[in-house]
Amino acid sequence: MSENNTSSNFIKHIIKEDLANGYNEIVTRFPPEPNGYLHIGHAKSIVLNFELADEFGGRTNLRFDDTNPLKEDVEYVESIKDSISWLGYEWDELRYASNYFDEMYNRAVLLIKKGLAYVEDMSQEEIREYRGTLKEPGKESPSRSRSIEENLDLFDRMKKGEFQNGEKVVRAKIDMSSPNINMRDPVIYRIAHATHHNTGDDWCIYPMYSFAHPLEDAIEGVTHSICTLEFEDQRPLYNWVVEQCEMEAKPKQIEFARLNLTNTVMSKRKLKQLVDENFVDGWDDPRMPTISGLRRRGYTPEAIKKFCREIGVARADNLVDVRMLEHFIREDLKLKAPRTMSVLHPLKVVITNYPEGEVEWLDAEINPENEDMGTRKIPFSREIYIEQSDFMEDPPKKYFRLFPGNEVRLKHAYFITCNDVIKDEEGNVVELHCTYDPETKSGTGFTGRKVKGTLHWVEATNAKEAEFRLYDSLILDEKGGSDFLEQVNPNSLEVASGYVEQNMSDAKENDKFQFFRHGYFNVDPNDSTDEKLVFNRIVELKSSFKL
Ligand code: ATP
């Protein structure tokens, strides 16, 4: 049994009951359509499916629901596999809905032979008109009374490519007056003259999702087919297909509430639009809620999985605060990430009474909350960089950082006092001249006097150039409105050029650090070079969010 699954949910209750009533094994599946990259909502479904099966000693298939050749691509197939593996899950079998096209076709033929399906001549619009509304029953189509022989012949000719897209469809013959609109003779096959990423040009007819999905589940012996709430009304159709197609296995569809996050759009269609219209840098842009984006941002599988477990599984729609996700990455990195100093917007400080050409190496702990991580050496010399925002020429009251005449502590080093402000011709501050007090060295227990401000800094001659990418929400609207492109935040990315400590020279891609006062950062795996490291800010240090 997995230690991850301590909390209970309504699906576990169903499974326990089923096991008590004779089920031998639990089989789940994660069934993405390969028409985009996976997002954090999919992670919720992945965690749920894989961990449920794991907890009850069952298995989970990864199945690509590739029944729509117009939108699917192998690039998506590969990225989906990669994201699931990165999260740390192993699928039992890798399946493709397209592997079952023959069987699905045969099952549709079976329905026709049983008088339970027919070939429809009406157009999409006519079908819609005939379908009726929630208040009014639908009307039966003239095609509904076609003979079985004629239906079989037409379906065969559809398969052979004798008709154009949209010219004919196959519909299940169920009940045009059903209160459930999904049961009013739903379309189960359509014509699409398109090349499929897996089956090439073998087929020009493709099964519709609501017909294909139950068959896929049944073929694989899935016992619990877990999906999101919007499929609830389709459950009667799901059961009808399994039953009437005479499938041996009888999978059970169970719905749960999808994950919605504040300031986030989640549908792949919208995410694709953000990519295609260059609002972001690609599917793995660190601002994207995709698994590959979160990974590049610096999220860990552990943080994502803990978040998914914590939000729970319910049957009511809800909106989760994105700050809750941020909480889990902070928690995960708190003890793991080395702490170092970086300067994002540098201002040069010359320490005029420090010997020229000398460099001393000061001791600093790597993570004060985790002593096992040991200590590091950081250089100190006559020239350092501090943050521009840590100096003000005319400060307001209660400003405790650097200003002319004021003394502050340099983290891990000495007290310094600002004496002179050097400006360029336009009057911009370009350099500060300070003096240090050798008596105040950090770690020597100096108690002579106190200062209120502590600044972070980076020694200048050894400093390593770095780029910092600072992110804000990609979407401004809390709930992600319908015209979401208007809600895209024009200031979601700020790029800063500064410095990191000399000891970061051997940082590797995806290494994670806590930069003093700035937050947690990840070494960007795509854009970092030996000359210049690029850091993505994962999250700031503090949040107002309480669990
Ligand atoms: P989207 O609308 O974002 O494109 P989808 O449901 O069309 O999502 P699929 O590839 O069909 O995407 O989904 C694969 C699985 O992930 C399905 O079982 C689906 O129910 C689940 N899933 C998708 N989005 C979410 C979400 N936001 N929360 C939980 N599960 C989700």
Ligand code: MG
């Ligand atoms: Mg979909």
